[in-house]
Amino acid sequence: MADKLTLTLDGQEVSAEQGQTLLEVARENGKDVPTICFHEATTANGLCRLCVVEVEGMRVLQPACIVEAAKDMKVQTRSEKVNRARKTILEMLASTMDLSEAAEIQAMMKDYGVDVNRFPDAERREVPVKDDNPMYIRDYSKCLLCWRCVQVCADDAQYTYALNFEGRGYETQIGTFFDKSIPETTCVLCGQCVGVCPTGALKPKREFLLEQGLSPQEISVLNTGRKRRKAKPT
Ligand code: SF4
Ligand code: FES
Secondary structure, eight states, rough: OOOOEEEEETEEEEETTTOOHHHHHHTTTTTOOOOSSSOTTTOOOOSTTTTTTETOOOOOOOOOTTOOOOOTEEEEESOOHHHHHHHHHHHHHHHHHHTTTOHHHHHHHHHTOOTTTTTTOOOOOOOOBOOSSSEEEEGGGGGGOOOHHHHTTTTTTTTOOOEEEEEEGGOOEEEEEEGGGGGGGSSOOOOOOHHHOOOSSSSEHHHHHHTTTHHHHHHHHHHHHHHHHHHHHO
């Protein structure tokens, strides 16, 4: 059995196991710590910083999804500083990308009283939808670079390494190596990336076509046509 330690969480003494993250301890004790890049199926990388908490004696806020609990730590999960940081992160996201299909993030925005017009001059990420395969579309105007899709495509699940990032700094976006179309990559169309995407940036093709106004019959004709084409040698 792992060694136990005690720490203080929002003024209450709690116990934790050695190696548990602050997020795990907080959730075990009923604290609502919001997360975006964290997903139980993927390795936490501390990218979005929405889960930050205040730890006494530490100069900056700490990402709860990767920082481990330590003996006698004093942690605040919803201090004024924490609230302000989370609100600002959400406001920056709202100013730069399309969160219209990110229901969980919209709920967080409500919870933190986000002003969606706080950064009116922010440049929005607006790129055309990539529709290059029969299984899913990629709408990177809705991508917040949480990295979940890249991780399930790699060592966290599928080991296919079809997705990665491209560009640097502000230009960074998720893509494929050399910007190849999905059929030209190692993608096996497993759909795991679609399953972990929190914003609708990756979406099943059928759902996308229904939203575009196509009927189920029209979609099935498209699919049948595609299968026939595949079967014929060229
Ligand atoms: S496409 Fe979705 S899962 Fe991938 S990084 Fe963007 S928001 Fe995250
Ligand atoms: S959830 Fe912890 S940094 Fe994103």
